[in-house]
Amino acid sequence: xxxxxxxxxxxxxxxxxxxxxxxxxxxxxxxxxxxxxxxxxxxxxxxxxxxxxxxxxxxxxxxxxxxxxxxxxxxxxxxxxxxxxxxxxxxxxxxxxxxxxxxxxxxxxxxxxxxxxxxxxxxxxxxxxxxxxxxxxxxxxxx
Amino acid sequence: xxxxxxxxxxxxxxxxxxxxxxxxxxxxxxxxxxxxxxxxxxxxxxxxxxxxxxxxxxxxxxxxxxxxxxxxxxxxxxxxxxxxxxxxxxxxxxxxxxxxxxxxxxxxxxxxxxxxx
Numbered sequence: 151x152x153x154x155x156x157x158x159x160x161x162x163x164x165x166x167x168x169x170x171x172x173x174x175x176x177x178x179x180x181x182x183x184x185x186x187x188x189x190x191x192x193x194x195x196x197x198x199x200x201x202x203x204x205x206x207x208x209x210x211x212x213x214x215x216x217x218x219x220x221x222x223x224x225x226x227x228x229x230x231x232x233x234x235x236x237x238x239x240x241x242x243x244x245x246x247x248x249x250x251x252x253x254x255x256x257x258x259x260x261x262x263x264x265x266x267x268x269x270x271x272x273x274x275x276x277x278x279x280x281x282x283x284x285x286x287x288x289x290x291x292x293x
Numbered sequence: 294x295x296x297x298x299x300x301x302x303x304x305x306x307x308x309x310x311x312x313x314x315x316x317x318x319x320x321x322x323x324x325x326x327x328x329x330x331x332x333x334x335x336x337x338x339x340x341x342x343x344x345x346x347x348x349x350x351x352x353x354x355x356x357x358x359x360x361x362x363x364x365x366x367x368x369x370x371x372x373x374x375x376x377x378x379x380x381x382x383x384x385x386x387x388x389x390x391x392x393x394x395x396x397x398x399x400x401x402x403x404x405x406x407x408x409x410x
Binding site (some may be wrong): 181182184185187188189191195196197198201208211212215221225255258259262263266268269270271272273274275276277278279280281282283284285286287288289290291292 | 297299302303306349350351352353354356357358360361362363365366369372376388390391393394395396397398399400401402403404405406407408409
């Protein structure tokens, strides 16, 4: 009788774990779509200083963005993701789930290698991703 | 394929702007009381959303050229700003874990750039 709240708590923890885990996969898929979508846009290569100095270049880019299906779906998934994440995090501490959220970097890398053209890994890149995943995981630890 | 530095800079700039978006959203969340009228006139939230939109424009301009295996990890540098703004605007203290994590993230980003040259 006194056990039930503990079991509930555990079941809820598992539920939000699974939900956040799914979010990392959905988020990674969304990133791939966004990359594919922006690659389809074509147009000139814009640098930061050009973007800041020529608003018309940015406006033309944005016009391409809002008419691109992959970007629409990608950002739609991103929106759903944000909603699911908020659901999973309700009443929980975000920082404790950082190790799971950091998996997004792993999924994006793996999916990129399989789906996108011209992607490759080398020792430094792999090590870099490992460092980032480790670093993000560590951020939320107590002390 | 090589990822141009200009793409990396655009992605980093996007995540820098996005980190301010998070600050405004948190400010906005603190001004919420459950009423719809209050929500619709919550300029903190509106500014936060606008900054996020703006940051994604720079992100998209960045990833349109180059490799996602190089560019996506650059987003992680945004945690640096988030932790810095949390300290400045919300008095959230630096902890050993945060500093350790940040050092690892910076090393990771540096390694990826090394792997790109």
